[in-house]
Amino acid sequence: MPPPTPEQSTNDKPMRGKELTPYIRGHIAGASMAGASLTTIANYHGISKSTVQYTLKMQAKRNEGQTVVRTGRPSKISGDDLRAIIAALQRGPSMSCNDIRIATGIDASNHTILRSIRRAGYDWKASQWVRANDTPAEKE
CATH class of the missing domain: 1.10.10 (Arc Repressor Mutant, subunit A)
Incomplete structure (x- = not known):
């Protein structure tokens, strides 16, 4: 197996708190279209299965794989x-x-x-x- 690319995790645990890059999102979408299972994709990239599911669910809303802006909590002060x-x-x-x-x-x-x-x-x-x-x- 070749060494991991900078976008891949070097450990076996799912990464936490990091945002996926558009590159990894593209890999996830491509692997899914090629028929790879969610578990296989998650293990390959070192992310959780739920992250793969969410990434595929949000794929249609993304523009060029960029992050979708979240609204956040409304301000208490107008x-x-x-x-x-x-x-x-x-x-x-x-x-x-x-x-x-x-x-x-x-x-x-x-x-x-x-x-x-x-x-x-x-x-x-x-x-x-x-x-x-x-x-x-x-x-x-």
């Missing part, structure tokens, strides 16, 4: 909520996430609000929220 958070920050740059949550009436955890603030480009510096590229006002 665009209106984010605008309200930023407006609260501008009114009181030293407000805590809890103060912002109470002031805006948003039904989200403090950590969710913190992630949204950081995603909007704000950082906590010198006891106040500032835009990431700005510097906090100097105390006199």
Whole structure:
């Protein structure tokens, strides 16, 4: 048997957590069309049988073997909520996430609000929220 290609696993256990390359997806589709069993394909590529099944099921939805984008979990904070958070920050740059949550009436955890603030480009510096590229006002 020739040495494994870079796309093949070098161990006997199924690989976990790695995304299949379009090359391997093509091999799986080709082997399936040639009549190879799911188990044979899975063992050859070092992946689980369920991965082979899912790859073949999703083959029609793929474009050139590329990954199909997954939608993910919807955001708890809407665009209106984010605008309200930023407006609260501008009114009181030293407000805590809890103060912002109470002031805006948003039904989200403090950590969710913190992630949204950081995603909007704000950082906590010198006891106040500032835009990431700005510097906090100097105390006199």
